[in-house]
Amino acid sequence: MRFMIIVKANEDSEAGVMPSREIMEEMGKYNEELIKAGVMLAGDGLQPSSKGARVKFTGGKHVVTDGPFVETKELLAGYWVIEVKSKDEALEWVKRIPFDEGEEIEVRQVFEVSDFPADILPPEEAAREQAWRDEQQRKAATA
Amino acid sequence: MRFLGLLRADADSEAGAPPSKELIERMGTFMEEVAKAGVLLAADGLHPSSKGLRVKYSGGKATVTDGPFTESKELVASYAVYEVKSLDEAVHWTTRFLEVLGEGECEIRPIFEASDLSPDLFSPEEAAREEAWREEMAKKASQA
Secondary structure, eight states: OEEEEEEEOOHHHHHTOOOOHHHHHHHHHHHHHHHHTTOEEEEEEBOOGGGOEEEEEETTEEEEEESOOSOGGGOEEEEEEEEOSSHHHHHHHHHTSSOOEEEEEEEEEBOOGGGSOTTTSOHHHHHHHHHHHHHHHHHHHHO | OEEEEEEEOOHHHHHTOOOOHHHHHHHHHHHHHHHHTTOEEEEEEBOOGGGOEEEEEETTEEEEEESOOSOGGGSEEEEEEEEOSSHHHHHHHHHHHHHHHSSEEEEEEEBOOGGGSOTTTSOHHHHHHHHHHHHHHHHHHHHO
């Protein structure tokens, strides 16, 4: 099973305040542990929302709004994607994230092709999905 | 540059309502187009927050709360990672995605690259360590 670990933004992340060198090192060590255990599929930090944008599409029209966005608690500051055997295993890993000062994360299970019944996702569609996922992996491996 | 695109959850996604067969076909065609354009690094849908949890870290303790979470507008329903040349190009692909979806709202956020960090914060040794685990991660992902 795959899980997305979403790190919530706070005033520091939104202000572009960088973590200390010590915290960066601790996080590097944690990521290496995830890698050694073979559970880490992705992990990145996000730049403040001031460098981002939102796109809303409704009634056939789209509206683009540039950041920053003010609802800090709704925003993200980073994420991981991990592959583990159970939600409990995911929880074991997230408890070890070197956070200790009020940080908040959300853990969400990722949909797999096998989560969809065949009448919604027929074998042909599943095969097409596998093909673009393979292409995506090739691209990611060369990025 | 890499960008994370996030689709906001709504009442349907939080209720776990499956997409229609037609939408799955349209989205499949679109995802093929995006993958062929060579701009897609990852994309996944998320189960409703009822299957998730939240953790808050403070004073050496991690406090866990089980989902569901009720503020559906704050939640994420799916994500994509794009490798493109500019924010405008990320907006372009995001808009196309929303057209295929029919309705919705996305947020686009640039991802930090090692080169965005100053060397006194992120030493060359740390950068090399990160490069090494990222290579290992890409290997793992291509076998998953």
